[in-house]
Amino acid sequence: MHVTTVERSFEPCSESGWYGYDVHLSEPIDGALIDALAALGRLSRIRTLKRPFFTVRGDGFLLRGITGDRFLRAGFAKKDAPELSDILSAIDANRDPAD
């Protein structure tokens, strides 16, 4: 799995003072990716939905996504999103060598 594109999100994160990005992935989100992202902050999961939902919250950022989707939402307190590179690195570290 790797990041295919990152784009500013339409979600009104900015109305709440946050700046949103959509991180598009080459493969569907799975447990291994969630575990990798969990190392960046506090993981919360709702497993009882048909497709489990997760958030990872850290200082100045949050991630949210649904298992099986090929994208996740990233929100940042600062407009220049300094934590974004760490998040992309965490996803790439989870990359399958054959990918």
Add this chain to the structure above:
Amino acid sequence: MIYLNNAATSYPKPSCVPEAVCQALFAPPREGRRGTLDAGSAEADCRVLLARVLGVKDPERIFFTSGATESFNLILRGLDPAGKTSVVTAYEHNALLRPLWALAGGERVRVACPDRKGIIAPETISELAKDAAFVFVNHCSNVTGAVQGLPALSAAAHASGALLIADVSQSAGLMPLDLDESGADIAVFTGHKALFGPAGTGGFFLRKGVSLPAAKWGGTGTGGKAVLSGEPEQFEVGTQNLSGLAGLAMGASFVLEIGLAEIARTVREKTASLRGALGGMAGVRVYGAPSGGAAVAFNIRGLSPADVGYILLHEYDIVVRTGYHCAPLAADAIGAPEGTVRASLSCLTMQEDLERFLQAVSEIAAGAAEAARCT
């Protein structure tokens, strides 16, 4: 897709609305004061229909703009609130708050908070409006649906010598209005919500005798050789949005055909049922009290409003609005400082869609509770 974001903009529109827009674009332009074609212009038709919707006997007291935001900007520029005291309710929308703050600053603005039932008491206005020039009242909250009593609040404002400017953006087309009898000096509306018109339509009612200097100038089709016109048409300068007004006229006609009382009854019943069902779910908190509006604001314990909106959209294909809903003062006033999830209906919202929405919220709330137990 299940669409429950009608307080932002209504969807679907009745098919007659886009049809009217298309017909207007294909037909020879009939712009009342600027051509030689017979009467029957979109502007004139729309003004007459809106007068009926808004409860205004004289259609000429209604002026068109691109929506509530432009209306408030024009009105505030005309009234010139700088150096004067204004009172706003905690429910006001940024369409008013941002131009008011930009033109007057926040120091001379007083905020009227609602009681536990979400109502602004006339006594609160009487107290805050002493030496105030303007009182702004959001008639129907886009957050909680709380509906304010305009006649009593107008009387309170007038007793203090202040003008009462109402925002009926949420209530126009959703319930019977009687602006003539409301006491409001000015009332702002938008076309693309419960009136089912296209985006980019709206306007304001200006009571006869209320002075409002113009804030923009241009061609009106009237005034002859006069370079500077002082006529009422000065609020509608430049070529008007004829196709949009044709759609808005059809939207107004649609709601009048159903009947505003019937729309109000249907929406009130569905909203009350929705509010009751959400309030009965473990882990769900509903804000505000039952009232006449079509919005229900809630939160699910353990999840942010944005989390809930994300799950509803991506897992259930349900569209709601999350956050502050462009009414930033309301969040604290109703006890939801981090914002809320808002589900908002129109008279076209289907009961089965509401049932699917309730099932989704129930599953999410149960999941959040289970997650909390596991951590």
